[in-house]
Amino acid sequence: MATLHHMSRRSILSGLGAAIGTMTLGSHRAVRARSGALFLEPSQEKRKPSRTITAITLGAGNRGNVYGDYAAAYPDELNIVGAAEPIEIRRQRYSTLHSIAPGNLFTTWEHVFERPKFADAIIITTPDDLHYGPCMAALEMGYDVLLEKPISPSEQECREILAKVEETGRIVAVCHVLRYAPYFQKLKAIAASGVLGKVVSMQHFEPIQHLHMSHSYVRGNWHNSKETTPILLGKSCHDLDIIRWIMDQSCRRIHAFGGLDWFHSGNAPEGSTARCMDGCAIEGSCTYSALKLYHRSRNYTYVFDLPEDEAEHGPAILEYLRTTNYGRCVYRMENDQPDHYTVNMEFADGATTSFNMEAFTSYHGRRTRIMGSEGDIVGDMTEFVHTDFGSGEETKWRSESDGHGGGDWRLLSDWIRAIDAQDRSLLVSTIQESVESHVMGYRAEKSRLNGTVEAVAL
Numbered sequence: 309m310a311t312l313h314h315m316s317r318r319s320i321l322s323g324l325g326a327a328i329g330t331m332t333l334g335s336h337r338a339v340r341a342r343s344g345a346l347f348l349e350p351s352q353e354k355r356k357p358s359r360t361i362t363a364i365t366l367g368a369g370n371r372g373n374v375y376g377d378y379a380a381a382y383p384d385e386l387n388i389v390g391a392a393e394p395i396e397i398r399r400q401r402y403s404t405l406h407s408i409a410p411g412n413l414f415t416t417w418e419h420v421f422e423r424p425k426f427a428d429a430i431i432i433t434t435p436d437d438l439h440y441g442p443c444m445a446a447l448e449m450g451y452d453v454l455l456e457k458p459i460s461p462s463e464q465e466c467r468e469i470l471a472k473v474e475e476t477g478r479i480v481a482v483c484h485v486l487r488y489a490p491y492f493q494k495l496k497a498i499a500a501s502g503v504l505g506k507v508v509s510m511q512h513f514e515p516i517q518h519l520h521m522s523h524s525y526v527r528g529n530w531h532n533s534k535e536t537t538p539i540l541l542g543k544s545c546h547d548l549d550i551i552r553w554i555m556d557q558s559c560r561r562i563h564a565f566g567g568l569d570w571f572h573s574g575n576a577p578e579g580s581t582a583r584c585m586d587g588c589a590i591e592g593s594c595t596y597s598a599l600k601l602y603h604r605s606r607n608y609t610y611v612f613d614l615p616e617d618e619a620e621h622g623p624a625i626l627e628y629l630r631t632t633n634y635g636r637c638v639y640r641m642e643n644d645q646p647d648h649y650t651v652n653m654e655f656a657d658g659a660t661t662s663f664n665m666e667a668f669t670s671y672h673g674r675r676t677r678i679m680g681s682e683g684d685i686v687g688d689m690t691e692f693v694h695t696d697f698g699s700g701e702e703t704k705w706r707s708e709s710d711g712h713g714g715g716d717w718r719l720l721s722d723w724i725r726a727i728d729a730q731d732r733s734l735l736v737s738t739i740q741e742s743v744e745s746h747v748m749g750y751r752a753e754k755s756r757l758n759g760t761v762e763a764v765a766l
């Protein structure tokens with residue numbers, strides 16, 4: 309790697325692709341600006357595999373469709389030839405979209421492995437506690453794997469999956485999709501280039517957004533840490549992974565604080581009812597009213613299997629609110645996930661990092677600050693500014709993208725090429741590093757619950 313001792317910071321920046329040309333921001337700062345689709349040129353973005361990779365999806369829910377939609381968009385790269393999904397309407401819709409032969413459709417994942425191997429790869433998008441079984445079975449049978457995060461809610465199972473990957477030599481991509489987002493790839497490239505000097509510390513902040521919190525971690529599938537995964541692993545394993553990746557060394561010690569301060573029965577307003585449509589006295593003014601969120605505003609309705617005809621959506625949503633957790637009062641759930649969480653980390657060379665996950669924000673978009681001896685970075689996932697201490701120059705990078713920074717499909721594209729070439733080095737995220745950042749999460753949760761400082765060792 310080139311360091312500042314060997315190259316000028318200006319030439320490194322130029323090599324990283326910073327545009328030449330300045331514009332003025334404020335009274336005396338020269339700013340190098342780049343805007344538009346910055347980091348991947350269209351020609352670089354799509355490199356075709358030599359053949360079409362075939363895959364079987366386990367779990368045709370939200371994520372199974374994110375990856376399935378790639379196959380629909382690029383059928384010459386990925387062909388979904390089988391699926392396992394217990395919910396009939398999801399199974400039917402998925403099989404229609406991908407023209408799956410009826411004999412290759414199954415209700416649950418186990419049935420896929422009762423058949424001899426009939427595809428290159430398995431896409432595991434089942435709920436958190438159903439990753440281990442299918443992953444181990446897939447590896448045993450010689451499939452390559454796309455594995456949703458978290459690898460498993462259990463540390464022991466993570467380690468067993470890692471050992472099985474090493475034993476079988478299969479290609480396994482863990483869906484730490486942020487690593488594939490151009491924004492984070494450029495942050496990583498700058499930190500690794502040496503232009504920041506010695507990276508001394510980093511602050512990383514994940515604003516969940518208050519309604520997203522209520523939807524996924526108070527009412528939704530991840531509301532109870534014992535039934536699914538502690539929120540730090542379920543939600544923020546992406547962030548621990550990004551921190552580990554950018555710091556480029558192992559975490560040595562970790563400690564954490566946090567808890568569930570707001571969404572519990574102690575804060576249930578007077579006159580509120582078990583369900584928002586049960587005649588709740590404050591429904592009309594409640595920020596978290598399910599009727600307002602799902603029915604009137606039509607937010608987060610992707611979790612419902614709605615009829616094709618939009619005119620029927622209203623009654624169908626109301627039925628879901630009558631019968632599922634999505635219609636329940638946010639103060640009367642069995643949720644236990646913290647709504648604020650603070651983690652401090654010390655790395656092998658003494659560098660430190662702090663991470664905050666916060667429910668109560670009006671905005672999304674991870675905020676990151678990286679502090680080095682020769683420069684710093686301040687970013688919000690849409691743009692970041694690198695300031696070079698020596699010259700005083702600021703370089704601004706912008707990236708327009710979705711909530712995962714465009715990482716979902718870029719991950720899939722790399723995974724397909726890695727399978728095609730049978731070369732795991734084409735993946736940005738190795739399972740070894742993914743397990744390491746998961747272990748950081750397990751130790752942080754242990755620290756939060758026990759009030760301890762925990763050593764992190766693989």
Ligand SMILES: NC(=O)c1ccc[n+]([C@@H]2O[C@H](COP(=O)([O-])OP(=O)(O)OC[C@H]3O[C@@H](n4cnc5c(N)ncnc54)[C@H](O)[C@@H]3O)[C@@H](O)[C@H]2O)c1
Binds near residue numbers: 417484
């Ligand atoms: N990478 C990311 O950023 C990201 C984002 C969201 C979710 N996830 C993870 O992806 C996974 C899936 O999440 P989701 O949001 O798609 O959930 P989902 O509930 O929408 O989809 C899961 C699907 O699995 C199906 N399923 C349940 N039991 C099954 C079985 N025995 N065999 C086959 N299918 C079964 C369910 O019916 C459902 O359709 C979870 O582990 C989640 O934590 C990752």
